[in-house]
Amino acid sequence: MSKLPLISIVTPCFNEEENVDELYRRVKASVSNIDKYAFEFIFIDNHSEDNTVAKLKALAANDPTVKIIVNTRNFGHIRSPYYGILQSQGVATIYLASDLQDPPEMIPEFIRYWEEGYKLVMATKPHSQGSAWIHSLRQSYYRFLDGISDISVVSDSTGFGLYDKEVLDHLRTIDDPYPFLRGLICELGYEIKTIPFTQPRRLRGISKNNFYTLYDIAMLGIVSHSKVPIRIMAFAGLALGAISLLVAMVFLVLKLLYWDSFPMGIAPAVIGLFFLFGIQLMFIGVLGEYIGTIHTYVQRRPIVVEKERVNFDK
Template sequence: MTTPPDKLICAVLPCYNESGNIAPLYERITAAFATIPDQRYTLLFIDNASTDSTVAEIKQLAARDSRVSLIVNARNFGVLRSGLHGFLSAPGDALITMVTDLQDPPEMIPAFVNKWREGFKVVIGIKPESRENRLMFLIRRAYYKLIGRLSEVPLIENFTGFGLYDREVVEQVRATGDRYPYFRGLIADLGYPRAEIPFIQPRRERGVTSNNFYSLYDLAMLGITSHSKVPLRLATMAGFCLSAISLLVALGYLAAKLLFWYRFPANTAPILIAVFFFASVQLFFIGILGEYIGVILTHVTKRPLVIEKERVGRLEVER
């Protein structure tokens, strides 16, 4: 089965303080689509309340190109919520998601479209190599391997979300009702046959990444808690084991005291060590439970993904 070329593709472009990257990104995307002139396309920027000139630059593009549209959030709702809102709001028969810092090469668009036309509903970019900071790349790679081992479904290594998704996939994501998904894991969980295209991720040339330790930690914990029950089961098993060890130690101290009543003083040091050790273990596993409870809370509160401040351009395109 092949996809007709007259179908519409929407490039979804989440952004936050990307002044200086917007114009080069637009030029490279339009140049990529120019190599497939029979393909209709549109661009949707979703801005997460930028504090620089990002919104003004996008509005300038929209004023001269009707294919460009923009959603501006009322405040910064975070990368995941803002990106998902753009993903679910975009028109088109297929969506291409990419970051606006030019680390997802727009030149891969023709390859994505060709695979989509061949019948693949999911076409993704895989980055086995990266020119980013070497230490960060190794940490990310180790994390992908860790979550791959913990996950109940086979996850995709070195996948950042960059790719093309058919409208059927978009509607399946909407149907899950997940307001805070680990998108990379969700795509793997849906199980659609996919085409994988490798690329070398370039170094960021302009601006500063908005990711910090907290956002990266949040994403890492979301990936683990969304797709694995292994930490909970480890906590349960460790609880049983530590309880058994505690009982044996207590019985050992009791026997030693009974056998060597005058030569075995019941000092407070062993008691304090045991108390602090088991207290730290309990706090650690309470923290794990808290992460899972936090995920549940996010799902049941049913807050809107974002509140929009304004829209620019046409989001409803005739199909």
């Protein structure tokens, strides 16, 4: 058994049969010249419906450093990757996606900055070869989140980067069942080294991100790290109440002064009611996001349930 310090590389998978072989090859090539450390390559499969698991098992049969966790079902795009990171045992853990949009060739650079003393080394993507409007929307979201959060959030980060064992030990004590990882690591206060890169376009397979997953991540980041939306709702409620009272008094005075020549009609009342109902529904939705987050914490369900493990020591 190797006595070299262990570095873990963690990759979540879901229906990535077209990418896992190349990902494995590129990761192995990126660390082939690093002889100061031993490496383990952990794939956590989120109940793929294609041949991803079969391909991973073929890799693991020929390489004992390849380790596999297979989930009993699809536990979502947040819980499964986070669980995989927490299962790593290395002195440092590198997280990258399996769609090849996180270049494995950056791994040696992560390790170099980690050796200089950084506990967190994060890749950021100020430029992307993918959808321009989605990238622009994400950048706007991170600027907004950074503006309303109590902490400074790393902009343009996807989670791709290196996490020191000390950082992960803190995350394990927090025991968050549904974390916004990019914000959670910033809460810890460690200095973060950022490395910008241009994100390549996905060449094979179908992106698992859709409107719901992007909305889920966005709202999770907001409700996990800011009370500003609730306070805005409180102030807006007071302001709308004051404006409504003022308008009602103005209408009453005008009606009393010009009783015969000032027909009030029902149009202002209907418009006002629909406006207030719309505001109320929006506010209820935001409150529901906060309550849903609390509900997730209270349930204390497991992050994921494993179906099997491959190449892990007993």
